[in-house]
Amino acid sequence: MLASWRDGPARRAIEDFVRRTTDPSSPEVIPAEERIVVTDNDGTLWCEKPMPIQLDFLVRRLGVLATADPSLRDQQPYQAAYERDTRWLGAAMVKHYRGDDTDLGLLKAAVTSAFDAVEVEEYDRAVRAFFAEADHPTLGRPYRACGFVPMVELLRYLEAHDFTVYIASGGDRDFMRPIAPELYGVPPERVIGSALGIDYRDGRLLYRAEMDFFDDGPEKPVRIWSRIGRRPVIAIGNANGDLPMLEFAGVGLPALRLVVRHDDAERETADSGGAEELLARAAREGWTVISMKDDWERVFT
Amino acid sequence: MLASWRDGPARRAIEDFVRRTTDPSSPEVIPAEERIVVTDNDGTLWCEKPMPIQLDFLVRRLGVLATADPSLRDQQPYQAAYERDTRWLGAAMVKHYRGDDTDLGLLKAAVTSAFDAVEVEEYDRAVRAFFAEADHPTLGRPYRACGFVPMVELLRYLEAHDFTVYIASGGDRDFMRPIAPELYGVPPERVIGSALGIDYRDGRLLYRAEMDFFDDGPEKPVRIWSRIGRRPVIAIGNANGDLPMLEFAGVGLPALRLVVRHDDAERETADSGGAEELLARAAREGWTVISMKDDWERVFT
Numbered sequence A, B: 001m002l003a004s005w006r007d008g009p010a011r012r013a014i015e016d017f018v019r020r021t022t023d024p025s026s027p028e029v030i031p032a033e034e035r036i037v038v039t040d041n042d043g044t045l046w047c048e049k050p051m052p053i054q055l056d057f058l059v060r061r062l063g064v065l066a067t068a069d070p071s072l073r074d075q076q077p078y079q080a081a082y083e084r085d086t087r088w089l090g091a092a093m094v095k096h097y098r099g100d101d102t103d104l105g106l107l108k109a110a111v112t113s114a115f116d117a118v119e120v121e122e123y124d125r126a127v128r129a130f131f132a133e134a135d136h137p138t139l140g141r142p143y144r145a146c147g148f149v150p151m152v153e154l155l156r157y158l159e160a161h162d163f164t165v166y167i168a169s170g171g172d173r174d175f176m177r178p179i180a181p182e183l184y185g186v187p188p189e190r191v192i193g194s195a196l197g198i199d200y201r202d203g204r205l206l207y208r209a210e211m212d213f214f215d216d217g218p219e220k221p222v223r224i225w226s227r228i229g230r231r232p233v234i235a236i237g238n239a240n241g242d243l244p245m246l247e248f249a250g251v252g253l254p255a256l257r258l259v260v261r262h263d264d265a266e267r268e269t270a271d272s273g274g275a276e277e278l279l280a281r282a283a284r285e286g287w288t289v290i291s292m293k294d295d296w297e298r299v300f301t
Helices: A008-024 A053-068 A069-075 A078-085 A085-095 A102-114 A121-133 A149-160 A180-184 A217-230 A240-248 A275-283 B009-022 B053-068 B071-074 B078-083 B086-097 B103-116 B122-134 B148-159 B180-184 B219-228 B240-248 B277-283
Strands: A037-039 A163-171 A193-201 A204-213 A232-235 A256-261 A288-291 B036-039 B164-172 B192-202 B206-211 B234-235 B255-260 B288-291
Touching: A008 A256, A008 A288, A037 A217, A037 B240, A053 A069, A053 A078, A053 A085, A053 A102, A053 A121, A053 B122, A053 B219, A069 A078, A078 A085, A085 A102, A085 A240, A102 A204, A121 A204, A149 A163, A149 A180, A163 A180, A163 A217, A193 B219, A204 B219, A217 A240, A217 B206, A232 A240, A240 A256, A240 A275, A240 B277, A256 A275, A256 B103, A275 A288, A288 B009, B009 B148, B009 B255, B009 B288, B036 B148, B036 B219, B036 B288, B053 B071, B053 B086, B053 B103, B053 B122, B071 B078, B078 B086, B086 B103, B086 B240, B122 B206, B148 B180, B164 B180, B164 B219, B192 B219, B219 B240, B234 B240, B240 B255, B240 B277, B255 B277, B277 B288
Parallel strands: A037 A163, A037 A232, A163 A193, A232 A256, A256 A288, B036 B164, B036 B234, B164 B192, B234 B255, B255 B288
Antiparallel strands: A193 A204, B192 B206
């Protein structure tokens, strides 16, 4: 089932953990209902460089707003959106992972006003339309084909051993939900992520012009608990924002912590900006690091 | 499977809806993944008079605090807790359903400070200890035996037809989770409810002295969407706070809306305080009203 995984320490650590925790005769067996897996999305299940896919969706939306209102064009992030300047946007995320939220603050404000009073079902349709046509800017493939094949295989392998997979992402929950079933086989009720506030009015749910919460860093364990009511036993991430989630996994039970390292300039990217702290911690504590270059036979479909 | 249900309009409406939406040859068939059921808890799955069960749990906690600190004893709700004055507490909920949140505000403040900096796992243990020993004040039975048998049968009947049941309650999510599997066969990840704020610190989740949200009235559809990402097709409630949830069900799909009416003074209670608006709306729109007195052969185990 892990057909795209080469033999190596990562694959062996995964198979060994699954054997130890699911073999009924093992002293470390975990009851099926406790076999909870949480995985980050951006940079873990699909690519996030040169910028998270959701940012491209937002860029297009902000670009439309800046086209309609020229006064927006000399303000960030509308300027970057209007000029399709992806560098400013990608840098904003790296700054965030390094602890500087200045640019992310500008982005958040624009994002929230971009969908003010939009109904949840209308947003769902906009996301589906985006994925039906949008292509990755450098990889030459549709965004809907940017999922990492070995990771999707891993999710199926875990499910075959009665693990239940949740996506726990800093990305917008409702941006992932329309495509998570097709890309990852994960249904909407198992997608955890950042969220806009929502108002209920006369049978309709309308987004507010403010975030409910930003699901990254120490907020990830909080939102995992809120949704699941259990600690995960497997946690998978790739950036500093995933560190608390990995740390949170498996207290009182065995735990497997996986870190995806972007070291494959040829097939994807060798940019680990924003992952320094996580990689250092993984090395210090012996968490399993997955090398895209060494551990994966192929990356994409 | 509905062994405790008498033949009558409520049972027939339920069976008819399930037949129409699950028979593959029916023009109204609903795909299995869309068969989402949301049900209130207090007054719908278990009794809530003379006061919600959670209030008794809180009363005991506040009583302990007032015993330790005499200065609290002339303030509400500590006074009521210390004197075991259940009338003040029950009345606070009825006032809330009628739109007056004065007393509920006092209660909320006390509740939140009562678990400040308590770890989620410690709270879980406190809830389990409460249900292991606490009895209902008037019914002469343990709280863990206060679930309505016909409603538990209904949940099993719906699951047998591939519906997925979520509890969507105004009560505290983490208060219901430890006992929902045993009482209702509903796992923690399918319990939606009010929530305290939570902080993550060094691998631990600690409650904050403030609510994250109060899951009642128009907040119920918001929290259902947040957790599930779909509209329910069956919604079940008993009080005015459930009205938006029932209204929210089944847009674009067939919907079944069920209202539990407390009209059984002999076996439970005939007190419908706080349900006036919901019962009027149900009558006006032809929603199915379940009479505890007429429709149920028995109420409790």
